[in-house]
Amino acid sequence: MLTGKQKRFLRAKANQLKPIFQVGKIGVNENMNEQIADALEKRELLKVSILQNCLEDKTVVAEQLAEGTGAEVVQIIGNNIVLYKESKDNKHIVLP
Template identity: 45%
Template sequence: MNSKQRSFLKGIAMTTEPLFQIGKAALTPELTKAVNETLEKHELLKISVLQNCLEDPKEMAARLAARTKSEVVQVIGKKIVLYRQAKEEKHRKIVLPRD
């Protein structure tokens, strides 16, 4: 993903509400599975990390991206934004700009 595409996705994420919250349990297998399924339907996903979570949001974003085969668009404070293009054509909603 190049910087133009990342910037495009950040713009979309600005108006998106977080769909998941990560609390003190951090990254559970159930959360990872739910994020994976949601990425297939929405492609772009915003996650909020709650104050009671002791792990670093950047580290969690990297691990979650690796587990779901997605890309970290950005981590600002306690907000994580992930992107993965949907495998099925009918679920593709986001068209990334070319170079």
């Protein structure tokens, strides 16, 4: 569980990031969870964009992604979700 200070730190780092995944009409599936989990292992912090044609609510999508990948939801802003998961091999973000 992230503290408020840690979330604030991660939000500041995520401000410059571009979304590298998009959730569309079909929503979240197993393949997407695997790919996002692999990307989180490499990057630790990433943004996921929710397209306008997505049928599910953005909070539900964020919960599904966090549950499927084992990550923490840092922020939901607009149609973007920021996820963080500490990497085992490629650790480069040091939380305060």
